[in-house]
Amino acid sequence: METAFSPAPYKDPAQPIEARVRDLLERMSLDEKIAQMHAFWLILSEDGQHHVRPSVGFIDGTDQPSFQRRLANGVGQVTRPLGTHSVEAGSGLRALNKLQRFLRNETRLGIPALSHEECLVGLMTRDATAFPSTLALSASWNPELIESVAQQIGQECRQLGCHQGLAPVLDVSRDVRWGRTEETFGEDPYLVGVLATRYVRGLQGPQRDLLATLKHYAGHSFSEGARNHAPVHLGWRELNDVFLLPFEMAVKQANAGSVMPAYHDIDGEPCHASRHLLTEVLRHRWGFDGLVVADYVGVSLLYRHHRVAADAADAAALSFNAGLDVELPADDCAMQLRLALERGAITLAKIDEIVARVLKEKFRLGLFEQTFEDRAEPPRLRSPECVATALEAARQSLVVLDNRSGILPLAPAARQRIAVIGPTAADPMGQLSGYSYHAHSIAPDEVQDTSHIVTPLQGIQALFGASLVRYEQGCQILEQRSAGTPVFPGDVDDAGKLPRQASPVSRRTDRIPAAAQAARSADLAIVCVGDLAGLFQRGTIAEGSDTDSLSLPGVQQQLLEAVVATGTPTIVVLSGGRPYNLGGLEDKLAAFVMAFAGGQEGGRALAEVLAGRVEPSGRLTLSTPVNVGAMPYYYNHKLKSGGTPIALHFGSPYPFGHGLSYTRFEYRRLAVATPEVPIEDGQVELSFELANVGERSGIEVVQLYVRDCQASLVRPVRELKAFRRVALEPGHSARVTFRVPVDMLGFTGMTGQRIVEPGLFDLALGASSADIRLRAQVQVCGPLRTLGRDWRMESHSEVQPL
Known part of the structure; x- marks a missing residue:
């Protein structure tokens, strides 16, 4: 019997977790159970006046009055409390603590929420450290470094009350036209598995007190035409050997705490509705014991797009029966679970099984023993240790593709006149990938501080002397960074009637002559070209920003041709999230460097490698196709992949594993x-x-x-x-x-x-x-x-x- 001196068993940390779960589950109403199976996507406030995030065009979710009423039942997770809007870290943490104290102290059962954030290349909040892209990290071929990066990210996550990070990405690259290529560890399943395993170990720590989330389970990167959300055509053997292998490694060897299914269907079966993948393979064969969380609106897509469910209640039953534990980012379909139960589409026993898993993780993470009081000291983000790790990661990620002239390393003492040219040379955003905070959260009414991001121009000026460096942009990639790009629906019934939108990529060439003149006046030209990350066609790379070409976006090729035509020795620095062809100019360059998205220290690392202060050690983890017609291309193909006779557009001038050193x-x-x-x-x-x-x-x-x-x-x-x-x-x-x-x-x-x-x-x-x-x-x-x-x-x- 519960008394003031004898708390309920679920409140007693001395009790076994299984007993605590069982006791709490017996006390819960159906509405309280359903609340644990979804999240709320909120704009939190320090005064406790929290609001449901305004509609973003693809989430129905809960209206404000309904949210206030339903919050009394608790909630399973809070979606990106510090990553949704621009908020100072200390203020954001205080607002989150305010919500947690309400859940602990003012709801009937006092169940805290799990807080999740994106953290693929650093905690995706305004003040956190911006590390290099995942593709850049993989080019280090250094599992220990990646574990160290993930440890630093995990430390920043924990300081802001985060319990689950939506990373890493274990998709195996197959077609570099895919916008999410930059999020991958490359095209080899074994290498992806090793690096992802280390990332998970680093992020979670030995106690798994922060859940890593393996995504996107599985085969997401082999979609039709490399288009986001498009169907995947894979047999079980290739799916198992290539795309499931990294997930199996991270589950078995790193005890990953969470898995996120992908948006697509495989041979007609959506991943969010696949009992085979989510239960038979993941839990029964591999022994996974964590939480399966939906990709954002992935449950809704079962009835909105895939049309395998009749409505939201049917979609919820389908996904939760398949093996899902928590719907993210909100409650679009989970709020209809009572209706699904009345229809007989899901059983109370299944709901209890799922809620028990959610509660088990909350008990195991110690949430019920936390008071969520505000700390006197502010969160320590972007610490010297984190910045040093980001710099070392950027150094090791740089790949020298070609140095046939022997021009590298450059000698600062030679005092050469250097023309630094190109749209990514002085743009801090050119150093960021799509899941970096500043690139992910583009908003027209917000100006984000990017002063901590070192650009290539700044790095070169600092090392070679500003008086010897002349800068010309030459062209832009995007004239304007836009927000509000429509995301869903992503399908059309009749493609012939699809309205064609103008590309946001710039076609202006009026600045090219000045860039060419700068090159003529210099002893050396360094041309910085590539991508600007932005989701859903707000940029040239990132989720939803797929391409149909491997030519440089916009007029960058024309800029490069004009500079090379001057005869000044030219070094090209290609940044971004995929390899590009240079229209045959590769053979006319003095050197060619792949810089990817180097994060906040990318420009400094680049200058150090160019100058020979740091030896280049990066190696490609995906091949550069000789032509877009080779797509999908990867080094570990079958013998007849090149056709008979071998197609002229097949092959790679810079293959998997390639990279040069300054020695032999x-x-x-x-x-x-x-x-x-x-x-x-x-x-x-x-x-x-x-x-x-x-x-x-x-x-x-x-x-x-x-x-x-x-x-x-x-x-x-x-x-x-x-x-x-x-x-x-x-x-x-x-x-x-x-x-x-x-x-x-x-x-x-x-x-x-x-x-x-x-x-x-x-x-x-x-x-x-x-x-x-x-x-x-x-x-x-x-x-x-x-x-x-x-x-x-x-x-x-x-x-x-x-």
Whole structure:
């Protein structure tokens, strides 16, 4: 019996979590249970006068009077309390605490809410650190660095009352026309899995006291024509081997706390309604024990777009029965669960099962023991430690694609006159990806402070001397950053009647002559071109900003042609979220650098690499197609992907794994530990000598690729199975050893299960997927083997100086 001295069991932290969940669930009304299965998207206020976010054109949600009444039942989550609008961090935290105190102290059962924020490239709030894009981070090929970045992001999240971060993105890139390419870790499923696993470990910490959210589950990046939300055509075997593998790795190896299904359908089945994906695979096969949260309005799309549900109640029943736990960002469909229950479309037992999972996480995270009182000290964001990590990440992400003239590194002491040209050279927004706060939250009536973002121009001026640098913009990518672009509906019944909107990309060329003149007057031209991130066609890259071309957006190609025609040695710095072709000018450049979106320290890192203060160590994690006609293109394709005869537009001048150093490395003395490997528990072990034979210190990213010489199903021409960053001083060498579990040579067989087949395998060691230096073979011996649940998913490496 509950007394003043004997609180209800669910309020007693000494009780087992299961007992607390059971006790609380028994006390809850149906409305209180349903409240835990959705979020409210609010504009919070320190005075407690919270408001439902105004309509954004694709969310019905709850009106203000209904919200005030229903908040008494509690709520499962609060959507982006500090990331929805421009708010000072301390004020935003106080407003969130005010809401939490109301839920804890003034509702019948006192259940706090989970607060979630976007945090893909840093906590997506006004004052947080802006790290490089995910694609940039992947170019470091440095799992430890990515874990460190995620740790810093997690620290900023925790300071602002955030319990769940909607990151990382585990989509495997397949077609770089897709606007969300910049959010991915690249085109190799194993590399994506390794890097995402480290990100999850870093963000969540050892106690999983902040939930990482794996998205977008699954196959989102292989849509028709690389168009956002478009259908995906995949069989189970390719889905499992390529697109599910990173998710499986992050669930099993990093204990990921949450998963978010994707918007699309696969062979007619929407991911938000797939019991096979959300329950059978995720929970039953992999052992996932966290929360499945909807992508924003993903439940509504089941009846609005996919038309597999009759209405909101039907859509809610369909998704929650499939395995969903929480509808985000609001309550569009969850508010109709009572109707779904009356219809018999969902059972009370299923609702109890879902609510129990939500409550379990809230108890496990310690929310019921928090008082949510305001702290005296302000949140510590953008700390020196965070900024230093962002700078190091930007340094390691830069990829020197070409340096045929040997112009790099530049010598600041030479005091060359430098013309810095291009639309991204002096624009802070050019350093940001779509899920950076300032790019994501474009609003016409808000001017955001970007003074903390170092542009390429600022970085070059600081290192080479402002008096030696002349700047000309040359052209713009966008004349105006617009807001309010329509997002939904994203489909039309008759494409022939679709109104054609004018592209926001600038076509003005009147500034190009001044840029060409600046180049003529200089000893060297650095031309900065690429993307401006903006969601849903507010930019040239990001979610919903897909493309039909790999030519530089707008008139940037004309600008580049004019500068190159002057004869001044030209270095191109390409930033943004996808590779672009330069119309044949690649062969006429002095050097070509891929900078991606470097975050707030991107300009500083670029100048340091150009000057040789920092050795370039970035390597591509997706291939640059020779032509848009090659799309979809990826290095680990099947043999006949190029057609017969091989299509002229197929291939990549800068392939997966490519990147140059300022020194030279030699690969020598390959040794395979044993030429025959047992199929049951064996591992492929090989070692080789890596030598720095140049005159500078440098970092090589050594890569091991494997090919199955004969299999029961068609296999890729090569697959990455191991990699390692190796730093060597000039004249020094080291012995590098790779150990690859035989399990990693498997694939999904005819029965739908992962198998390892006996046979011969080619081993290829090199500096990229196309730059192979050493080769060997091993024989896997024994009967065909079906892999169990706990198969070995990662290789290991060692480096011993010689």
